[in-house]
Amino acid sequence: xxxxxxxxxxxxxxxxxVDATDxxxxxxxxxxxxxxxxxxxxxxxxxxxTGDFIIxxxxxxxxxxxxxxxxxxxxxHSGYLGHLKSTTARKMLEKRPxxxxxxxxxxxLPKNRLGRHQLKKLKIYAGPxxxxxxxxxxxxxxxx
Numbered sequence: 001x002x003x004x005x006x007x008x009x010x011x012x013x014x015x016x017x018v019d020a021t022d023x024x025x026x027x028x029x030x031x032x033x034x035x036x037x038x039x040x041x042x043x044x045x046x047x048x049x050t051g052d053f054i055i056x057x058x059x060x061x062x063x064x065x066x067x068x069x070x071x072x073x074x075x076x077h078s079g080y081l082g083h084l085k086s087t088t089a090r091k092m093l094e095k096r097p098x099x100x101x102x103x104x105x106x107x108x109l110p111k112n113r114l115g116r117h118q119l120k121k122l123k124i125y126a127g128p129x130x131x132x133x134x135x136x137x138x139x140x141x142x143x144x
Contacts, residue, residue, distance in 0.1 A: 029104035
């Protein structure tokens with residue numbers, strides 16, 4: 001008996017809206033990563049993109065627990081010697097709150113072409129509005 005594989009043109013990608021107001025960053029990111037990969041579906045296949053599109057609004061109202069606002073540090077490097085830049089989570093949330101969520105979700109996806117493709121299905125906005133009304137996204141309630 002063989003396992004049935006879904007055909008690429010038969011996979012249905014749905015659109016969901018998640019309100020990030022007062023959600024904890026890690027818990028939100030892990031549940032969004034599961035939805036982006038499609039692991040919540042019965043047709044999940046590791047080498048195919050079976051996930052859904054996720055729109056996150058109110059990214060600036062996300063919560064970090066404990067002392068992570070001051071102790072969590074994001075690093076980036078320009079490629080030149082001695083050009084390692086660091087930013088705390090507090091500064092990152094003030095300047096680019098979308099990037100905090102994007103980095104958390106990105107690090108939970110596979111580190112290959114498929115993971116980069118799945119990350120493109122994540123749309124993050126700092127405010128309550130988004131330009132994806134034409135796709136008729138459904139509200140998604142995440143636990144905890």
